[in-house]
Amino acid sequence: MAKEKKTTGQKAGVSKKRLTVHDVAQHAGVSTGTVSRVINEVPGVGADVARRVRAAIDDLGWLPNIAAQNIRASTSRMIGFIFSDIRNPLYATMTKGAEGVFGPRGYLLVSSSSDGRMEREVDLIDLFRRRRADGLILTIADEDNQEVRSAIARSGISFVMLERALDGEATSISADHYGGTRQAVEHLKEMGHRRIAMITGGRGTLVMRERLRALEDAMAAGKLDPDPDLLRLDSFDAEYGYQQVQMLMGKKDPPTAILCLGVRLLPGVVSGLQNMGKTFPGDVSLICSNDTETASILTPPITAIRYDAQLLGKMAAAVLLEQIDQKNSKPEVKKFEIPTELVLRESVRRI
Amino acid sequence: MAKEKKTTGQKAGVSKKRLTVHDVAQHAGVSTGTVSRVINEVPGVGADVARRVRAAIDDLGWLPNIAAQNIRASTSRMIGFIFSDIRNPLYATMTKGAEGVFGPRGYLLVSSSSDGRMEREVDLIDLFRRRRADGLILTIADEDNQEVRSAIARSGISFVMLERALDGEATSISADHYGGTRQAVEHLKEMGHRRIAMITGGRGTLVMRERLRALEDAMAAGKLDPDPDLLRLDSFDAEYGYQQVQMLMGKKDPPTAILCLGVRLLPGVVSGLQNMGKTFPGDVSLICSNDTETASILTPPITAIRYDAQLLGKMAAAVLLEQIDQKNSKPEVKKFEIPTELVLRESVRRI
DNA sequence: TTGTATGCGTTATCAT
DNA sequence: ATGATAACGCATACAA
Numbered sequence: 001m002a003k004e005k006k007t008t009g010q011k012a013g014v015s016k017k018r019l020t021v022h023d024v025a026q027h028a029g030v031s032t033g034t035v036s037r038v039i040n041e042v043p044g045v046g047a048d049v050a051r052r053v054r055a056a057i058d059d060l061g062w063l064p065n066i067a068a069q070n071i072r073a074s075t076s077r078m079i080g081f082i083f084s085d086i087r088n089p090l091y092a093t094m095t096k097g098a099e100g101v102f103g104p105r106g107y108l109l110v111s112s113s114s115d116g117r118m119e120r121e122v123d124l125i126d127l128f129r130r131r132r133a134d135g136l137i138l139t140i141a142d143e144d145n146q147e148v149r150s151a152i153a154r155s156g157i158s159f160v161m162l163e164r165a166l167d168g169e170a171t172s173i174s175a176d177h178y179g180g181t182r183q184a185v186e187h188l189k190e191m192g193h194r195r196i197a198m199i200t201g202g203r204g205t206l207v208m209r210e211r212l213r214a215l216e217d218a219m220a221a222g223k224l225d226p227d228p229d230l231l232r233l234d235s236f237d238a239e240y241g242y243q244q245v246q247m248l249m250g251k252k253d254p255p256t257a258i259l260c261l262g263v264r265l266l267p268g269v270v271s272g273l274q275n276m277g278k279t280f281p282g283d284v285s286l287i288c289s290n291d292t293e294t295a296s297i298l299t300p301p302i303t304a305i306r307y308d309a310q311l312l313g314k315m316a317a318a319v320l321l322e323q324i325d326q327k328n329s330k331p332e333v334k335k336f337e338i339p340t341e342l343v344l345r346e347s348v349r350r351i
Numbered sequence: 352m353a354k355e356k357k358t359t360g361q362k363a364g365v366s367k368k369r370l371t372v373h374d375v376a377q378h379a380g381v382s383t384g385t386v387s388r389v390i391n392e393v394p395g396v397g398a399d400v401a402r403r404v405r406a407a408i409d410d411l412g413w414l415p416n417i418a419a420q421n422i423r424a425s426t427s428r429m430i431g432f433i434f435s436d437i438r439n440p441l442y443a444t445m446t447k448g449a450e451g452v453f454g455p456r457g458y459l460l461v462s463s464s465s466d467g468r469m470e471r472e473v474d475l476i477d478l479f480r481r482r483r484a485d486g487l488i489l490t491i492a493d494e495d496n497q498e499v500r501s502a503i504a505r506s507g508i509s510f511v512m513l514e515r516a517l518d519g520e521a522t523s524i525s526a527d528h529y530g531g532t533r534q535a536v537e538h539l540k541e542m543g544h545r546r547i548a549m550i551t552g553g554r555g556t557l558v559m560r561e562r563l564r565a566l567e568d569a570m571a572a573g574k575l576d577p578d579p580d581l582l583r584l585d586s587f588d589a590e591y592g593y594q595q596v597q598m599l600m601g602k603k604d605p606p607t608a609i610l611c612l613g614v615r616l617l618p619g620v621v622s623g624l625q626n627m628g629k630t631f632p633g634d635v636s637l638i639c640s641n642d643t644e645t646a647s648i649l650t651p652p653i654t655a656i657r658y659d660a661q662l663l664g665k666m667a668a669a670v671l672l673e674q675i676d677q678k679n680s681k682p683e684v685k686k687f688e689i690p691t692e693l694v695l696r697e698s699v700r701r702i
Numbered sequence: 703t704t705g706t707a708t709g710c711g712t713t714a715t716c717a718t
Numbered sequence: 719a720t721g722a723t724a725a726c727g728c729a730t731a732c733a734a
Contacts, residue, residue: 068711
């Protein structure tokens with residue numbers, strides 16, 4: 001059967017046909033191997049031949065098909081970054097930081113939101129496995145979830161945990177939440193506070209564990225007995241902050257200070273306070289984390305635990321890349337921590 | 352010549368070797384073609400054979416290599432989304448919306464920040480071309496930049512413009528900024544304002560053109576003569592808002608109302624005002640866009656032009672997908688607009 | 703119904 | 719220094 005090319009009847013010149021090395025080779029009058037050598041700067045190509053090839057490339061406007069390169073190199077030069085929600089400025093900022101180190105090194109960063117749902121995390125990890133991602137940055141919802149952990153394990157992909165930890169099993173990068181929280185509580189104690197509430201989320205994560213440990217240690221150090229009812233640890237949502245702050249302030253023995261730990265929590269807490277006609281620091285002192293523009297322009301501006309989320313992203317990327325480079329040798333488990341800082345503003349008063 | 356397989360001498364059982372269809376086929380005792388048919392659900396495969404294959408797949412934990420699939424199908428199932436900065440909640444929200452429609456359809460969304468630099472936009476477009484992206488969502492800095500436009504053209508990739516337009520040359524999706532701005536200005540006029548300033552950025556974009564046109568039309572309709580010195584149109588940065596609002600309020604004839612159009616602008620404008628001891632709406636009325644949680648919890652809360660950024664992302668994705676599906680037929684140019692809404696709060700006073 | 707062989711766009715090995 | 723050719727992992731036209 002005569003094979004007829006189904007031509008689209010286009011004029012000569014620019015055609016819609018995808019171009020390949022072959023087209024370039026033909027145009028330059030060389031072999032495909034030579035074209036490949038030129039673009040990969042393999043030494044030992046004649047100067048004028050190289051010139052001809054480059055001219056042909058410019059002429060046709062060809063760019064090598066990365067998918068084809070990858071299938072040969074059995075790499076994808078792609079990194080997956082999984083977190084709960086890109087709308088959280090913390091993750092957006094980390095993404096930005098990571099992008100800055102991956103891009104120049106030829107890696108494509110793919111960020112994706114799991115909405116904190118572990119089944120979705122598993123799907124995403126599997127997706128990245130099918131796409132043969134070279135590495136993963138993981139900020140998962142629950143470090144102990146077995147489905148997620150086995151998805152990670154079976155993926156066989158190099159990974160680092162960001163703001164999360166897998167015990168001694170994986171390299172992790174995080175802010176010093178223990179130090180940050182501890183410093184905040186010490187500050188509150190110095191200002192005379194005894195009843196300190198904490199609103200936050202992230203059960204099953206390093207971040208919550210460290211924050212809680214810091215609070216407990218600080219209370220113990222001051223010989224204050226902690227009131228478990230002042231701990232509201234179930235969500236990072238604004239709505240949760242809105243509800244819980246009102247429940248806390250509605251108690252017969254309300255807290256005199258609240259740690260509001262989570263970016264999206266703050267608007268909720270503030271409007272909850274507004275809604276019940278409570279003011280800060282008049283009725284209650286407030287410290288939030290992370291520091292945001294919102295925290296700084298509220299009236300009054302809010303004392304905040306600050307850390308550099310962009311640096312976190314950069315470090316995660318750099319560490320992961322290093323790990324990928326040494327994929328053959330043992331996956332040395334390390335732990336990185338960046339410092340936090342207490343930004344004093346006007347939302348804490350001495351009592 | 353005897354071909355010797357270079358075996359790595361590993362123990363049986365789990366090896367680090369990447370697995371392929373061949374491994375699965377061998378394990379199931381069938382051919383590679385059959386395995387392929389099973390996973391692609393090609394009809395006409397014996398029920399028990401299919402079962403055997405599936406068992407083998409589960410057994411080995413194999414997932415088809417998407418890169419290899421793509422190189423055959425000459426598709427990547429990847430979409431690029433280019434905008435200025437993922438830290439802008441507007442883009443984060445659009446990304447979230449788009450992700451929601453691409454994911455279920457098997458497309459991978461890759462968002463990337465250009466920092467508003469056109470050379471970077473060109474690089475990103477070329478990058479997506481090398482990666483053989485199937486589609487592009489573009490929110491570029493300047494619609495008229497020739498380098499960017501020719502990068503788009505030579506890419507040959509299907510694309511839509513989001514919050515941007517290319518005259519009649521490309522499909523665009525955007526909010527009704529004319530309507531939104533017009534409504535805001537009419538509201539200010541009703542409240543007795545005559546001197547209305549506008550702080551915003553985005554020269555060379557649909558968004559600024561529409562906002563400016565709305566302001567001019569509204570002023571003309573009210574027989575008010577516009578003061579060009581009340582127009583501060585050079586940046587979306589918080590810092591710019593901080594400076595310009597102080598310059599405006601420092602004039603001998605300051606505006607009585609300011610349109611602050613740009614999410615990051617608002618914190619700058621508010622702290623600029625705070626810095627010079629001016630209050631709103633006492634000293635000046637304020638309307639911002641887009642609506643954010645920040646706008647709603649400031650004291651007093653700020654009247655805002657609101658539109659659904661997530662919907663914008665969803666629509667861009669849906670429209671682009673449709674366009675990709677019909678890539679053969681003509682790239683019909685359409686224009687989509689979603690409504691805006693004026694959220695009345697307490698930052699505008701009658702004068 | 704299933705197997706075999708070829709091609710997708712590269713790169714690398716082996717000739718020349 | 720350059721060309722021919724075999725992989726890479728998969729899907730499909732064709733053969734059986």
